[in-house]
Amino acid sequence: MIEFQNASYAHNKGYGLNNLNMSIDEGEFTFLIGPTGSGKTTLMRLIYFDIIPDSGIVKINGFSSPGITQKKIAMARQSIGMVFQDYKLLKDRNLFDNVALPLHVLGFKSSEIPDRVDEALDLVGLEGKEGHYPYELSGGEQQRASLARAIIKEPDVLLADEPTGNLDPVSSFELVRLLETIHETGTTILMASHNYNLIKGRGRQILELKNGQLRIR
Amino acid sequence: MDKFFYLITEGVKNVWRHKVTAFTAMFSLFVALYIVGVLATAGNNAHKILYYLRSKYKIEVFFKQDVSNEQAVGIIHKIKKIEGIRSATIIEKEDAIRIFKDQFGENIEELLGYNPLPASAVINIERNRRDQLVIETMIKEIRKIKQVDEIRYQGNLINKIERNFKKMMDYFPYASIVIILISILIIYNTIKLSVYSRRDLIETLQLIGASRTFIKFPFVIEGVLIGAISAILVAPALLFSVNAMNYVISRFSSFNIKISYDPMILFWMLVTVVLIALIGSYRAASGFLK
Structure with a gap:
C-alpha cells in the first residue's frame, strides 16, 4: 500500500531523509514518531507527492513517484485522506461545505452529499x-471536522x-480513539x-524517525 | 453536470463570501473603467467642440466699390468652389445700408447722396472635417479674385484653435494607450491579489486531490463576474457624467454642444474587462498551483 525504496530527500538547508526503506501493508495502523525536525512531515509529504524524492521510489496505491504527473498526483490524493496539525479548514465555509468538499472534487451527485456529510459528522461527534x-469551533472540534x-x-x-x-491531552486521546x-x-x-x-x-x-533514518520500535 | 454547476455556484458564492475583497476589486476596476470610459467619450465628442467653434469662424469679403450686386453673385459662385468653404452669403449694397443704419442709426445714402458701401459676402467654413483647417490657403485663393478689395477674418484665433486641437488629437492615441495599459494592469493585478488572498483554498483543494481545472474554474467565474459587474456599473456612472456635463454646458456656457454617449464604448469595455478578468484570474490561479 505504502512503500519507500531507498528514498532520499534533502531540503535546501541540508536536512531531510536518507535512503529510507519501509512498507506499510493494507489495513495497518502505524504510528510514526520522532522529535520535532526529525523528518516526519517530510516523509508524509513524500507519501502524498507534495515533494518527490531526490532518489529512490515512493509508492502508494499503485502510484509511483518517478515521473509522476500533476494529474496523477491529484488522482493519487483522491484515494488518500489527510489530517494536518493546523486542520486546513476553509475559514470562509461552514462545516457542511468544508466536509462536503472532497465529494464535489470526486464528482458526487449533489443529492447524495447531505447524507454522507451527516454520516461523517456523526462519526466524529459533530452532528448538529x-x-x-x-472559528466557531474549538481546536478539538476543528480537528475532528478535518478528520470528517x-x-x-x-x-x-x-x-x-x-x-x-x-x-x-483529552482531545488528543479522543482523536486517537x-x-x-x-x-x-x-482504512490504512x-x-x-x-x-x-x-x-x-x-x-x-511504531516507526521511529531519527536524523533522517527509520527504525521499527 | 453536478460538478459543473457546483463550480459555477462556487464562483458566484465566492464573490459573496469575500465581500470586502470583491468590493475592493470592483471599486478599483470601476475607477479604471470609468477613466477609460470618460476618455473614450471625450475622444468621441472632441470633434463636436471643434465643429462648433468652426461654425463660428467667419470670413468677411468686401468687393470693390464698382462691383455690382449681379457681379457679386457671380464672384460668390467662384468663392463657393474653393476647397474648405461650406457656404457664402451675399450682402448686397442695399443690405449694407440697412446694416449700417442698424449699427449707427444713420442712413449713409441720405447723408452722402450716394451709397459708398460695397457689396460683400460672409463666408462659412466647412466644419465637418477631422484634419487641421489651414485658413490661409482659403484666404490666398479668395485674394486671387481681382474684384476682392478686403478680407476680414480672425486668423490668429482660428490658427491657435486649429493648431491646439491638432496637437491634442496627435497626443490623444498615445495618452489613451498609456491609460488603457495602466487600467489593464490595475484590473489584472486586482484579480491577482484577490486570488492571492485565497491561496489557502488552492492549497487545500490540491491536497484533497482536486484537478487544476476544478481549482481554477471558480476563480475564473468570480473574476469574470467582478469584471462584468464593474463594467455594468460604469454605464450609469458614465451616463450621469455625460448628462451632468451637458447640463453644465447648457447652463453655464454659451456653447451649443450636446455631448453624446456611445453604448458601443460600454460594450467594448465589457468585452475587454471580461477578457482581462478571465485571463488574469486563470493565470493568477495557475501561478499559485504547485
Whole structure:
C-alpha cells in the first residue's frame, strides 16, 4: 500500500531523509514518531507527492513517484485522506461545505452529499454543527471536522500529520480513539506524532524517525 | 453536470463570501473603467467642440466699390468652389445700408447722396472635417479674385484653435494607450491579489486531490463576474457624467454642444474587462498551483 525504496530527500538547508526503506501493508495502523525536525512531515509529504524524492521510489496505491504527473498526483490524493496539525479548514465555509468538499472534487451527485456529510459528522461527534464556521469551533472540534473531511470519501489510506499537535491531552486521546474506530473499517492509517505517551501501549506498529533514518520500535 | 454547476455556484458564492475583497476589486476596476470610459467619450465628442467653434469662424469679403450686386453673385459662385468653404452669403449694397443704419442709426445714402458701401459676402467654413483647417490657403485663393478689395477674418484665433486641437488629437492615441495599459494592469493585478488572498483554498483543494481545472474554474467565474459587474456599473456612472456635463454646458456656457454617449464604448469595455478578468484570474490561479 505504502512503500519507500531507498528514498532520499534533502531540503535546501541540508536536512531531510536518507535512503529510507519501509512498507506499510493494507489495513495497518502505524504510528510514526520522532522529535520535532526529525523528518516526519517530510516523509508524509513524500507519501502524498507534495515533494518527490531526490532518489529512490515512493509508492502508494499503485502510484509511483518517478515521473509522476500533476494529474496523477491529484488522482493519487483522491484515494488518500489527510489530517494536518493546523486542520486546513476553509475559514470562509461552514462545516457542511468544508466536509462536503472532497465529494464535489470526486464528482458526487449533489443529492447524495447531505447524507454522507451527516454520516461523517456523526462519526466524529459533530452532528448538529453543520452550519458552524471553523472559528466557531474549538481546536478539538476543528480537528475532528478535518478528520470528517478526510474520511468522507472513504479513502484507502489516511495520513495524519501531528493531528494532536494543537490539542489538549483529552482531545488528543479522543482523536486517537476516533482514528482507531476508523481503522476498524479497514482504512490504512499512518499517524505522525512526537508524543510517545499518546501512542505507546496500543499494540500498533511504531516507526521511529531519527536524523533522517527509520527504525521499527 | 453536478460538478459543473457546483463550480459555477462556487464562483458566484465566492464573490459573496469575500465581500470586502470583491468590493475592493470592483471599486478599483470601476475607477479604471470609468477613466477609460470618460476618455473614450471625450475622444468621441472632441470633434463636436471643434465643429462648433468652426461654425463660428467667419470670413468677411468686401468687393470693390464698382462691383455690382449681379457681379457679386457671380464672384460668390467662384468663392463657393474653393476647397474648405461650406457656404457664402451675399450682402448686397442695399443690405449694407440697412446694416449700417442698424449699427449707427444713420442712413449713409441720405447723408452722402450716394451709397459708398460695397457689396460683400460672409463666408462659412466647412466644419465637418477631422484634419487641421489651414485658413490661409482659403484666404490666398479668395485674394486671387481681382474684384476682392478686403478680407476680414480672425486668423490668429482660428490658427491657435486649429493648431491646439491638432496637437491634442496627435497626443490623444498615445495618452489613451498609456491609460488603457495602466487600467489593464490595475484590473489584472486586482484579480491577482484577490486570488492571492485565497491561496489557502488552492492549497487545500490540491491536497484533497482536486484537478487544476476544478481549482481554477471558480476563480475564473468570480473574476469574470467582478469584471462584468464593474463594467455594468460604469454605464450609469458614465451616463450621469455625460448628462451632468451637458447640463453644465447648457447652463453655464454659451456653447451649443450636446455631448453624446456611445453604448458601443460600454460594450467594448465589457468585452475587454471580461477578457482581462478571465485571463488574469486563470493565470493568477495557475501561478499559485504547485
